[in-house]
Amino acid sequence: MSRCLSFSLIILLIVACESSSSKKSIDEDSELTSIAFERSKGDSTSTYQEVILFYKQLSDMDERVSIEEIYETDSGEPLHLVTFTPTELVENPLKLMINNGIHPGESDGIDATMLLFKDLYKNDWTLPEGVQLFTIPVYNVGGALNRNSNSRTNQNGPAAYGFRGNARNYDLNRDFIKSDTKNSKSFFSIFHQVQPDVFVDTHVSNGADYQYTLTHLFTQYNKLGGPLGKHLENKFIPSVEENLLSKGWPITPYVNVFNESPEKGFTQFNDSPRYSSGYTSLWNTLGLMIETHMLKPYPKRVEGTFEMLKTLIDVSSQQKGEIQKTRRASFNMFSDAEHYPLNFKVDSSTYKQMNFLGYKLENMTSEITGLPRIKFNRDQTYERPTQYYNTFSASDSVRIAKGYIIPQQWTNVIELLKWNNISYERFAEDTVMQVEQYKIEGFKTRSSAYEGHYLHSNTKVSAKTLDKTVRQGDVFVEVDQPGMRYIIETLEPIAVDSFFNWNFFDSILQQKEGFSPYVFEDLALEILKNDDALKLRFEEKKKKDTDFANNWYAQLDWIHKQSKYYEYAHLTYPIVRVLN
Ligand SMILES: [Zn+2]
Numbered sequence: 001m002s003r004c005l006s007f008s009l010i011i012l013l014i015v016a017c018e019s020s021s022s023k024k025s026i027d028e029d030s031e032l033t034s035i036a037f038e039r040s041k042g043d044s045t046s047t048y049q050e051v052i053l054f055y056k057q058l059s060d061m062d063e064r065v066s067i068e069e070i071y072e073t074d075s076g077e078p079l080h081l082v083t084f085t086p087t088e089l090v091e092n093p094l095k096l097m098i099n100n101g102i103h104p105g106e107s108d109g110i111d112a113t114m115l116l117f118k119d120l121y122k123n124d125w126t127l128p129e130g131v132q133l134f135t136i137p138v139y140n141v142g143g144a145l146n147r148n149s150n151s152r153t154n155q156n157g158p159a160a161y162g163f164r165g166n167a168r169n170y171d172l173n174r175d176f177i178k179s180d181t182k183n184s185k186s187f188f189s190i191f192h193q194v195q196p197d198v199f200v201d202t203h204v205s206n207g208a209d210y211q212y213t214l215t216h217l218f219t220q221y222n223k224l225g226g227p228l229g230k231h232l233e234n235k236f237i238p239s240v241e242e243n244l245l246s247k248g249w250p251i252t253p254y255v256n257v258f259n260e261s262p263e264k265g266f267t268q269f270n271d272s273p274r275y276s277s278g279y280t281s282l283w284n285t286l287g288l289m290i291e292t293h294m295l296k297p298y299p300k301r302v303e304g305t306f307e308m309l310k311t312l313i314d315v316s317s318q319q320k321g322e323i324q325k326t327r328r329a330s331f332n333m334f335s336d337a338e339h340y341p342l343n344f345k346v347d348s349s350t351y352k353q354m355n356f357l358g359y360k361l362e363n364m365t366s367e368i369t370g371l372p373r374i375k376f377n378r379d380q381t382y383e384r385p386t387q388y389y390n391t392f393s394a395s396d397s398v399r400i401a402k403g404y405i406i407p408q409q410w411t412n413v414i415e416l417l418k419w420n421n422i423s424y425e426r427f428a429e430d431t432v433m434q435v436e437q438y439k440i441e442g443f444k445t446r447s448s449a450y451e452g453h454y455l456h457s458n459t460k461v462s463a464k465t466l467d468k469t470v471r472q473g474d475v476f477v478e479v480d481q482p483g484m485r486y487i488i489e490t491l492e493p494i495a496v497d498s499f500f501n502w503n504f505f506d507s508i509l510q511q512k513e514g515f516s517p518y519v520f521e522d523l524a525l526e527i528l529k530n531d532d533a534l535k536l537r538f539e540e541k542k543k544k545d546t547d548f549a550n551n552w553y554a555q556l557d558w559i560h561k562q563s564k565y566y567e568y569a570h571l572t573y574p575i576v577r578v579l580n
Contacts, residue, residue, distance in 0.1 A: 037111040042299030045107040048144040071186040074167035075142035079186035084133040093132040097196035101138035104162025109202020112305035128317035142167025157298030176279035178502040192421040201276040205291035209376035211357035217254035217289040219277040226333035227326040261361040265387030282485040284330040341394030356386035401577040435576035
């Protein structure tokens with residue numbers, strides 16, 4: 001097989017906004033515009049324009065701070081990346097990246113990160129040694145521009161905030177694989193440029209009421225897998241929890257219940273690759289979402305997020321060596337493996353006992369519906385052992401292929417590989433190759449729209465080996481590369497967030513040609529006469545399946561589908577696997 005052209009780099013459109021001539025030394029104490037959160041004593045959050053102005057000012061005043069515009073967002077505005085680089089940066093620093101405002105109504109992290117950068121600027125707090133800090137100040141720019149005071153119906157402040165949907169009403173925290181938005185493409189550029197060791201996405205949570213202001217939603221450690229997964233569960237999370245508790249900020253895992261009491265126990269959230277931390281774990285980045293509790297006063301939530309960010313930076317610095325070592329090892333965890341695990345599900349037979357600080361749940365009758373309702377009584381607190389189900393295991397697996405061949409016409413898939421820094425090559429000439437091809441045997445489809453899609457699930461495939469003519473210009477993606485997990489999770493149809501499940505290949509689900517029954521009758525008779533084995537299977541099916549036996553169209557269709565007249569493309573997954 002000969003291959004040519006190599007495309008290995010994503011498109012980076014970077015415009016530096018720094019004006020180095022105006023940059024001053026940090027000792028000259030220029031006046032930084034006050035932050036809306038501080039000015040309003042915790043009542044307000046900054047507008048998008050104020051946030052960007054703040055970081056631009058900071059980059060003008062502090063040579064350790066830089067701000068870049070990276071590509072663009074659906075709103076037409078660019079996405080910004082802000083970097084804090086200590087004056088004496090060590091070689092191979094631990095890179096920690098904070099993503100804010102993916103849901104702009106959950107603005108806690110936007111404010112907390114500004115306060116953190118202000119403290120660093122004023123030298124009120126020093127970045128621990130060996131750490132370089134990055135932030136996307138507001139990821140959902142379109143949502144932040146759509147400012148209102150009502151869309152977070154039950155949230156306790158701030159006074160005004162952005163909307164969850166982006167400029168085209170997508171939830172960006174479901175967009176990391178299907179990538180309908182320019183925002184996600186900008187994110188890919190930033191993520192692969194920075195290659196963070198630790199990734200933090202800031203949110204506000206709403207499922208039940210309890211005493212905690214802070215909850216953490218770390219990427220699921222069994223799914224992250226390898227030495228990094230073990231490090232996360234056994235060392236990183238306990239250190240973060242202990243550190244915060246010692247500062248008077250008890251924290252619990254994300255309370256994954258809705259409209260019921262957490263005291264019954266709860267299951268860890270499964271952050272599949274469509275979510276930020278699920279996406280970053282495909283590159284063995286230790287990722288998490290901070291989820292503050294929406295009923296706690298806004299100043300307390302921002303303060304909690306601020307303390308949590310500092311704690312994450314401290315613990316990352318303390319565990320820098322181990323995090324970087326286990327990350328490196330994780331990139332090789334499948335080098336000798338035959339199978340790749342997919343579709344992680346909770347193991348309900350095992351749980352972790354933890355102490356939970358809750359409010360008593362009361363059952364009463366609704367004055368509106370006359371039916372039962374619940375209420376959390378904040379005057380009645382409890383501390384009680386609670387079962388936390390956080391062990392997951394793979395419910396599926398695939399044999400790891402050497403590579404995938406993507407016919408060149410599937411440009412949407414190839415574009416996304418490029419954005420995600422996946423290396424591939426193109427065939428220099430037409431080539432016949434032995435490949436494995438999937439037939440889609442079954443799947444379910446949502447009955448209502450979900451993030452601009454009618455997502456498939458429970459996808460089943462069968463595989464067969466065949467010789468295929470690959471065309472000049474078709475793409476070969478070798479699996480053995482740093483983005484291996486991304487390649488498998490997107491290209492294997494059975495994976496929960498595969499491109500297949502996100503409707504990229506729905507055109508193969510519809511049969512394009514059929515038959516005219518009044519003519520095909522005679523041809524079908526001929527087909528059966530000439531194929532005894534087929535005739536036998538046909539007769540047996542009629543015997544066993546009464547519906548089939550009573551449906552003349554189903555019978556003709558069945559014969560048509562067994563014949564040479566049935567189109568090959570129907571339900572044939574166009575990306576094929578090369579096994580060796
Ligand atoms: Zn959120």
